[in-house]
Amino acid sequence: MLILKIFLSDWARGVKFGRFLNNIKLPSKGDMTHAAKQVNKLQDQYQLSAAEMAAGTPYGITLNSDDCFHLGKEAYDANDVDHAYDWLQEASHRAHDGRSNELDILEYRAAVAYLKVGIVAISLAFSNPLSRFIFTLS
Numbered sequence: 001m002l003i004l005k006i007f008l009s010d011w012a013r014g015v016k017f018g019r020f021l022n023n024i025k026l027p028s029k030g031d032m033t034h035a036a037k038q039v040n041k042l043q044d045q046y047q048l049s050a051a052e053m054a055a056g057t058p059y060g061i062t063l064n065s066d067d068c069f070h071l072g073k074e075a076y077d078a079n080d081v082d083h084a085y086d087w088l089q090e091a092s093h094r095a096h097d098g099r100s101n102e103l104d105i106l107e108y109r110a111a112v113a114y115l116k117v118g119i120v121a122i123s124l125a126f127s128n129p130l131s132r133f134i135f136t137l138s
Contacts, residue, residue: 036071
């Protein structure tokens with residue numbers, strides 16, 4: 001009888017927790033875009049590079065390559081080429097941590113380099129390492 005009472009008590013708590021979870025609103029794509037814009041505003045306000053921000057300046061929160069990639073991607077999607085270039089460059093420097101796909105980083109860097117400078121040769125310089133991935137996959 002005691003076991004049944006414990007089971008029913010835990011079940012009731014589980015149901016309440018399930019209802020609680022249904023009421024939680026997870027961040028949307030718009031929330032992520034807004035947060036990325038705010039990070040870029042902080043970067044401009046304090047005149048910090050993406051490398052300094054990713055290293056934890058001024059708040060002590062360090063970012064990995066995936067974080068930097070997503071900030072660069074959000075800036076790219078918002079046509080903020082300067083911030084995109086800076087964040088994607090930092091993502092490349094941190095790519096050794098294994099948290100992001102180096103191929104994705106290189107693709108975005110190539111696109112941003114073309115938009116920033118408008119010279120195909122510079123874009124191809126970033127795309128050249130892509131061939132290393134393509135030929136190793138086949």
